[in-house]
Amino acid sequence: MTREDERASANEVENQEWLASLDEVLERAGPERVSELMTELSVHAHRRGVRVPFTANTPYINTIPVTEQPPYPGNREVEGRIKSIIRWNAMAMVVRANREEDGIGGHISTYASAATLYEVAFNHFLRGCNDGGDADLVYFQGHASPGIYARAFLEGRLSAEQIGNFRHELHATPGLSSYPHPWLMPDFWKFPTVSMGLGPILAIYHARFIKYLQDRGLKKPSGRHVWAFLGDGETDEPETLGAITLASREKLDNLIFVINCNLQRLDGPVRGNGKVIQELEAAFRGAGWNVIKVVWGSNWDPLLAKDREGILAKRLEEVVDGQYQKYVVENGAYIRRDLFGRDPRLLKMVEHLSDEDIEDLQRGGHDPVKVYAAYRRAVEHRGAPTVILAKTIKGYGLGEGGEGKNITHQQKKLNEEQLRAFRTRFSIPLSDDDVGKLPFYRFDDDSEEARYLHARRAELGGFNPVRRVPSERLPTPPEDVFEEFYAGTKGREVSSTMAFVRILSNLLRDEGLGRQIVPIVPDEARTFGMEALFRSCGIYSHPGQLYEPVDKGNLLFYKEATDGQILEEGITEAGSMSSFIAAGTAYANHGIAMIPFYVFYSMFGFQRIGDLVWAAADSRAKGFLVGATAGRTTLAGEGLQHQDGNSHLLAFPVPTLQAYDPAYAYELAVIIREGIRRMYEDGEDIFYYLTVMNENYAQPAMPEGARDGILKGMYRLREADGKRETGVRLLGSGTILNEALKARELLAAQYGVGAEVWSVTSYQQLHRDGVDADRWNALHPGEAARVPYLRQCLGDDDRPVVAATDYVKALPMCVSGWMPGPMTALGTDGFGRSDGRDALRGFFEVDARHITLAALSALARTGAVDAGVARQALKDLEIDASRPNPATV
Ligand SMILES: Cc1ncc(C[n+]2csc(CCOP(=O)(O)OP(=O)(O)O)c2C)c(N)n1
Ligand SMILES: [Mg+2]
Numbered sequence: 100m101t102r103e104d105e106r107a108s109a110n111e112v113e114n115q116e117w118l119a120s121l122d123e124v125l126e127r128a129g130p131e132r133v134s135e136l137m138t139e140l141s142v143h144a145h146r147r148g149v150r151v152p153f154t155a156n157t158p159y160i161n162t163i164p165v166t167e168q169p170p171y172p173g174n175r176e177v178e179g180r181i182k183s184i185i186r187w188n189a190m191a192m193v194v195r196a197n198r199e200e201d202g203i204g205g206h207i208s209t210y211a212s213a214a215t216l217y218e219v220a221f222n223h224f225l226r227g228c229n230d231g232g233d234a235d236l237v238y239f240q241g242h243a244s245p246g247i248y249a250r251a252f253l254e255g256r257l258s259a260e261q262i263g264n265f266r267h268e269l270h271a272t273p274g275l276s277s278y279p280h281p282w283l284m285p286d287f288w289k290f291p292t293v294s295m296g297l298g299p300i301l302a303i304y305h306a307r308f309i310k311y312l313q314d315r316g317l318k319k320p321s322g323r324h325v326w327a328f329l330g331d332g333e334t335d336e337p338e339t340l341g342a343i344t345l346a347s348r349e350k351l352d353n354l355i356f357v358i359n360c361n362l363q364r365l366d367g368p369v370r371g372n373g374k375v376i377q378e379l380e381a382a383f384r385g386a387g388w389n390v391i392k393v394v395w396g397s398n399w400d401p402l403l404a405k406d407r408e409g410i411l412a413k414r415l416e417e418v419v420d421g422q423y424q425k426y427v428v429e430n431g432a433y434i435r436r437d438l439f440g441r442d443p444r445l446l447k448m449v450e451h452l453s454d455e456d457i458e459d460l461q462r463g464g465h466d467p468v469k470v471y472a473a474y475r476r477a478v479e480h481r482g483a484p485t486v487i488l489a490k491t492i493k494g495y496g497l498g499e500g501g502e503g504k505n506i507t508h509q510q511k512k513l514n515e516e517q518l519r520a521f522r523t524r525f526s527i528p529l530s531d532d533d534v535g536k537l538p539f540y541r542f543d544d545d546s547e548e549a550r551y552l553h554a555r556r557a558e559l560g561g562f563n564p565v566r567r568v569p570s571e572r573l574p575t576p577p578e579d580v581f582e583e584f585y586a587g588t589k590g591r592e593v594s595s596t597m598a599f600v601r602i603l604s605n606l607l608r609d610e611g612l613g614r615q616i617v618p619i620v621p622d623e624a625r626t627f628g629m630e631a632l633f634r635s636c637g638i639y640s641h642p643g644q645l646y647e648p649v650d651k652g653n654l655l656f657y658k659e660a661t662d663g664q665i666l667e668e669g670i671t672e673a674g675s676m677s678s679f680i681a682a683g684t685a686y687a688n689h690g691i692a693m694i695p696f697y698v699f700y701s702m703f704g705f706q707r708i709g710d711l712v713w714a715a716a717d718s719r720a721k722g723f724l725v726g727a728t729a730g731r732t733t734l735a736g737e738g739l740q741h742q743d744g745n746s747h748l749l750a751f752p753v754p755t756l757q758a759y760d761p762a763y764a765y766e767l768a769v770i771i772r773e774g775i776r777r778m779y780e781d782g783e784d785i786f787y788y789l790t791v792m793n794e795n796y797a798q799p800a801m802p803e804g805a806r807d808g809i810l811k812g813m814y815r816l817r818e819a820d821g822k823r824e825t826g827v828r829l830l831g832s833g834t835i836l837n838e839a840l841k842a843r844e845l846l847a848a849q850y851g852v853g854a855e856v857w858s859v860t861s862y863q864q865l866h867r868d869g870v871d872a873d874r875w876n877a878l879h880p881g882e883a884a885r886v887p888y889l890r891q892c893l894g895d896d897d898r899p900v901v902a903a904t905d906y907v908k909a910l911p912m913c914v915s916g917w918m919p920g921p922m923t924a925l926g927t928d929g930f931g932r933s934d935g936r937d938a939l940r941g942f943f944e945v946d947a948r949h950i951t952l953a954a955l956s957a958l959a960r961t962g963a964v965d966a967g968v969a970r971q972a973l974k975d976l977e978i979d980a981s982r983p984n985p986a987t988v
Contacts, residue, residue: 155381158409159374159416161463162391165400168472173222175467177551181253182218183525184540184548186211186496188249190513190521191537192265197511198537203266205277208494208507209330210246212361212464216328216489217246219470220357224478225326227561233323234563236688238302240328240359241278241293247564248275251287252539253552254562259539281566281687282717289566289688291717294710295329296336299356301714302327303346304677306354306484308685311639315662317614317691324478328357331375332364340382342674346484347387349641354484355477356388359464361493362420365508371421376488389485391473396461405448414438414445427492427503431457464489496524569690573779574611575772581605584768587800595791595834596727598764598798600629602771603696607636607664612694612779617682617722619666619697621675627698627727627793630655637663672703676711683720683786692779694722701726701790702734702741705749716755719784723774729760729790730905731927732940733834738933743790744926747906750788751863751913758788758863760906761809762836765801766860767791769809794834794936811888812864817843819853825963826853827954828893828920830902830911832860838940839903841947846954849975850968854954857892859902859911865889866913889917899957901925903945921961923953928986943985948976 100108125133141151193205210217220237228234239247248265251257257275264274268283276283278293292298306325312318333339346354360376362368369375376392383390394415395403406412418438426434431454439445439457449457463469470489477485494500494507500517501507513521518534521527527540542549556562584598607613624630637660644659666682668675675697681688682695704726705712712724728734731744750758757774761767770789777783808814816836819826820843827846831839839856846852859865869887876884893900897920902911908926915922927943940946955969973980 155384156377157380157392158412159377159394160392160403160412161394161469163393163469163472163476165404168468169475171468171471173467173471173555174551177548178218178222178467180526181542181548181552182214183527184542185218185246185249185253186214186525187521187527188252188262188539189214189245191539192245192249192262193511194513194518195263195537196266199267205245205266205511206242206508207245207510207513208497208501209240209359209361210243210249211495211497211502212491212493213240213243213328213359214246214495215465215467215470216357216359216491217243217250219467219474220326221250221563222555223471224474224559225563226323226559227556227563227565228567229557229561232560233321233689234560234565235323236289236302236305236325237564238290238292238298238325238327238329239279239288239564240298240330240333241291241295242330243328244275244278247279251562253541253549254556256562259541262539279564280717281719285568285719286566287564289564289684289718291714294714295333296338297711297714299327299329299333299340300338300342300673301677301680301711302356303342303351303354303484304674305681305688306351307345307349308678308681309353309689310349310351310641311666312685312689312691312693314639314641315614315664317693318689323353325354326357327355328359330364331358331360331362331369331379334358334375334379335364335369338673342671342677343383343386343388343484345674350482351484352481355474356484356486358486358488359491360488361464361491362424363493363503363505363507367505368421368424370419371424372419374416374420376490377416379486379488383486387483389477389480389483391476391485391487393463393466393469393473393487393489395463395469395490396466397468398456398459398461402448402460408444410442410444411448414441424503431455431459434458434460462490462492464491465495496521498524566687568687570782571686571690571692572782573615573692573694573775575776575780576606576609576611578772580609581768581772584764584798585801587763587765588798590797592795592797593764594793594795595761595764595767595798596627596793597795599698599725599727599767599789599791600627600632602764602768603629604632604635606694606771607632612775614664615691615693616664617666617678617693617695618664619668619675619678619682619695621668621672621699621703622670623698623700623727624665624667626700629698632665633667634658636665638665638667639663672699672707673711675699676708676715679722679724680711680715680718680720683715683722684718686721686779687719692721694775694779696723696725698725698727700741701729701746702743704743705746705788709749712750712753712756715786716753719755720786721778721784722786723771724756724786724788726788726790728793730792730833730835731931732936732943732945733792733794733905735936735939736933737931739931742927742931742939744906744928744931746788746790747863747910751866751910755785756788757785757861759861760790760832760904761860762831762833762858763801764798765805766809766858769801769806770860773810790833792834796834796837808892809858809860810864811868812861813857813859813889813892815855815892816840816858817854817856819855820844820847821853823847823851823853825851825958826855826898827958828855828857828898828900829950829954830857830859830900832858832862832904832906832911835903835905835940835945838945838947839901839950842901842950842954845947845951850951850955850964850972852954852958852964859904862904862910862913865917869914869917887917889914890919893919895919897921897961899923899954899961899963901950901953901957903950905945921957923957925949925953929984929988948978952976952978 260272267274279288501510640659679697686692829839843854872885872887903925908924958964
């Protein structure tokens with residue numbers, strides 16, 4: 100024996116002694132005592148200078164040992180037959196859609212890998228709401244939708260025509276939308292998910308919002324869970340993992356993630372050279388989640404039981420995902436050689452197994468017993484959210500048609516031979532001749548399968564997913580809540596942000612709906628002057644306030660409270676927007692109409708989380724998005740990355756979003772009141788985007804008759820000054836409206852030009868109205884033409900129009916087609932700068948001087964004034980005609 104061998108053998112003896120002691124404690128005192136001792140040991144070792152390497156991982160085997168597995172409560176055979184039929188129908192749906200129209204797309208392999216994960220959930224866990232209780236809220240993995248439709252077909256909730264029109268929504272029989280979509284299928288889907296990463300972050304904030312409703316006494320605890328099914332590739336999206344610490348910090352034991360770890364994404368392996376399950380385990384355990392790995396199926400149990408020395412577990416840990424994928428497409432002989440052949444002891448462990456047996460060794464996510472055990476433990480876990488990491492095979496059962504192959508994600512067509520193999524593999528009762536016709540299969544109503552399936556769903560309280568909208572309506576607050584804003588500030592200078600905060604405070608005190616308002620802010624409340632709300636409403640915190648705040652002596656101290664109303668989300672616009680969506684859809688998902696006001700730094704709104712804004716629209720969310728400190732030149736000092744000159748362009752196309760850029764407090768008040776009326780009294784599924792600014796100026800009183808125009812997008816604020824021969828029209832929005840008013844004075848006083856001033860509160864609304872009128876006119880030739888609202892305002896009078904905005908010029912230009920005369924747009928295209936407002940407005944050419952010049956130049960082009968007048972104005976106004984275009988510097 101060499102010295103090394105001697106040491107190894109001594110170590111081995113020592114190892115056995117320590118392990119035997121551990122076993123002895125385990126048997127005598129149980130697992131808790133063992134973990135206490137391990138903690139003691141590690142603290143002691145640390146004190147003695149031993150640095151134990153950090154590992155957040157457990158071995159690459161199932162988290163739940165066989166001994167702790169509950170018996171399976173269902174009928175495995177019947178469930179298996181139901182699952183097989185769903186697999187078939189889901190596959191047939193996609194293949195048929197693509198036969199009908201090449202390239203229509205759809206996914207087979209995702210659901211194929213996730214079928215067991217879904218079916219165990221549908222048969223034993225996901226609650227419906229027939230019993231008047233709360234259905235579980237399920238974020239389905241978007242591209243698994245064919246499987247969810249196929250189940251609803253077996254449940255009798257979708258017709259053969261409907262599933263036959265998958266991805267053909269425009270066919271005569273309404274088809275099915277490609278992915279979960281509450282806008283397109285409002286009775287079925289609750290959550291839009293297919294933009295990857297949004298489902299998980301929305302699920303987290305939704306689970307937290309449920310606790311918020313409970314802590315504020317607005318909802319009774321009901322034991323409802325939020326489930327999010329997602330792909331392992333999807334976890335690369337920052338949104339997927341970006342908020343997981345919130346879930347553990349808030350102890351969201353009503354939240355369950357099921358990550359389908361088929362080790363593949365679209366192009367190939369998720370972590371070819373690593374192991375995605377281990378990587379995710381470390382991330383989630385590190386974040387404080389309850390992690391349950393479902394790696395191996397039951398037929399591995401006997402092998403793992405034999406593995407007393409841990410050599411098999413060690414070998415399983417060594418192999419990387421790319422190689423595990425290879426085993427999927429290889430035969431048993433290869434696996435025996437490659438996986439077990441490295442160690443004679445391993446080979447011995449599997450010597451009693453044939454190559455076929457080895458090939459059949461299952462991954463845990465395909466074994467209902469293992470999946471059931473994981474779900475049961477997840478729903479019973481208290482004090483932390485749970486993530487289930489289930490190992491599966493992408494394209495399971497597709498065989499040569501794509502099982503485990505890199506191309507499997509995009510497999511949409513199977514040939515006759517592959518279809519027959521699939522039929523045989525899952526015992527689908529179809530003859531060779533029928534297979535090619537891809538019939539949808541449905542069990543007879545009185546079959547064992549149909550009765551079982553319905554009994555299970557009845558037991559669980561009805562179908563899921565279902566979207567049912569209770570009809571709670573809120574009263575629009577009375578006018579007196581808004582009177583002070585209609586009256587104006589009588590010369591006192593305040594910003595529209597301050598006016599907004601005051602409106603919000605008034606609403607929060609309103610008896611009819613104050614309690615249902617949800618102010619949301621991402622660590623910027625002081626910037627917006629909202630800190631008074633900290634004290635008056637409290638900041639929501641489940642544990643309350645466990646410390647004495649440093650500003651306790653102040654009137655406006657930082658008050659956290661279990662029943663706090665404000666969601667102060669910290670610096671996460673994505674998280675805040677997720678809360679907005681949870682609150683803004685509570686009318687549908689919780690039967691209680693909540694009114695979120697999400698106030699954010701406008702530059703960090705749409706361009707940061709635009710996809711979530713669309714998700715809000717898709718979800719039929721309601722509420723108010725408030726972009727504060729808005730405007731490229733209105734936000735002085737901050738410069739390039741803070742100055743928002745484009746959010747209105749990004750808000751523009753979102754169909755249910757109503758975007759306004761008001762200048763005055765009364766405009767804001769009118770828009771907010773009408774918004775509440777439309778959304779919460781009338782029940783329209785729309786939401787609002789309002790920009791508010793931090794520039795102080797006197798807020799005027801509301802002119803007579805302005806209300807209608809404020810809402811439609813424009814109204815005349817000032818007549819032209821006196822009776823002048825030449826005239827222009829100036830359109831202004833947001834704070835730039837004040838520049839237009841100044842330009843009106845200049846034009847009258849110095850150039851004898853009369854200028855009307857119009858306040859444009861929303862180019863988006865004007866544009867929508869205009870295109871709607873154009874469309875109607877095109878469809879109704881010969882009938883009296885509809886006149887767009889803008890044209891109703893401006894008539895046929897062809898005076899030049901100058902439209903000035905703090906946003907890019909494309910915004911006002913969107914209405915140029917309906918202008919009766921020539922139009923010039925002044926806007927803030929280009930990169931922002933740090934400087935004062937005057938300098939910025941000069942730089943971007945949107946100040947009163949440039950508006951004046953633009954008006955005179957336009958008049959010169961029409962011949963209404965002499966070009967010399969406009970040239971002189973350049974000098975008077977000290978404008979350098981040779982300076983470069985600010986849009987490009
Ligand atoms: C944000 C976003 N980017 C890209 C896609 C396109 N896409 C759809 S599915 C997919 C692969 C998904 O892989 P994985 O999450 O592992 O799901 P699996 O199908 O393997 O279950 C991709 C890239 C998308 N839907 N959303
Ligand atoms: Mg995957």
